[in-house]
Amino acid sequence: MSPKWSEMPGARIGTPRLTARNVTSHCEPAVAAFHPSANRTTDAGRTAGHDYLARVAARLATGRPEVSEAAATGQFTAIGKSAKIPFEQVLAELExxxxxxxxxxxxxxxxxxxxxxxxxxQHLANATLVIYSDAGHAFLFQHAKDFATQVTHFLAA
Incomplete structure (x- = not known):
């Protein structure tokens, strides 16, 4: 059973300070994005994912270099160091x-x-949260044009 929101580390009880102004959800309404039923793959999400894989295949066909073993090892080392930072310290640094x-x-x-x-x-004084409801970790590749627009608007503000 999943823990209640109020039991999650770092959770703050009360009304979230996020508003329609600074929370954007793409492909499905923002409210639905946090609902368990929203965890499904959409046609738009699948299409964007296939488009991304086609772009990767095109780049790989040009003979671009693969990720080196040294780069992969460095990434694993960085992740390990980050995982050792106490959660309270992370929250304090965010604040x-x-x-x-x-x-x-x-x-x-x-x-x-x-x-x-x-x-x-919730621990940042001035944050804009953008959620792509039909995407995973590679959202910026699946929704490259929209994400570029989000970044452009953010930097222009």
């Missing part, structure tokens, strides 16, 4: 950030759950 933050995620992200993005933005 110290005063610059505007654009936080984007895919609702179906298996590596970094969308709930983590939501909790993180």
């Amino acid at each position: 110290a950030i005063i610059q505007p933050v654009l936080y984007a995620t895919g609702m179906r992200d298996a590596m970094i759950p969308a709930l983590g993005a939501y909790v993180a933005t």
Whole structure:
């Protein structure tokens, strides 16, 4: 059984400070994005995923280099170090950030759950959270044009 929202580490009891102005959900309504029934693959999500894989296949066909063993090892080392940071320290460091933050995620992200993005933005003074409800960890590739537009608008503000 999943824990209640109020039992999640870092959760704050009360009304979330996120508003329609700074929460954007693509492909499905924002309210539905946090509902368990929204965890399904849509035709648009599948199409965007296939388009991304086609772009990757085209790049790989040009003979571009693969990820080196040293790069992969470095990534695993960084992840291990990050995982050792106490959660309370992470929250304190988030709360110290005063610059505007654009936080984007895919609702179906298996590596970094969308709930983590939501909790993180609750500890940032000025955050915009963008959720792609039909995407996972590779949302920025599935929705490259829209994400580029989000970044452009964020940087222009």
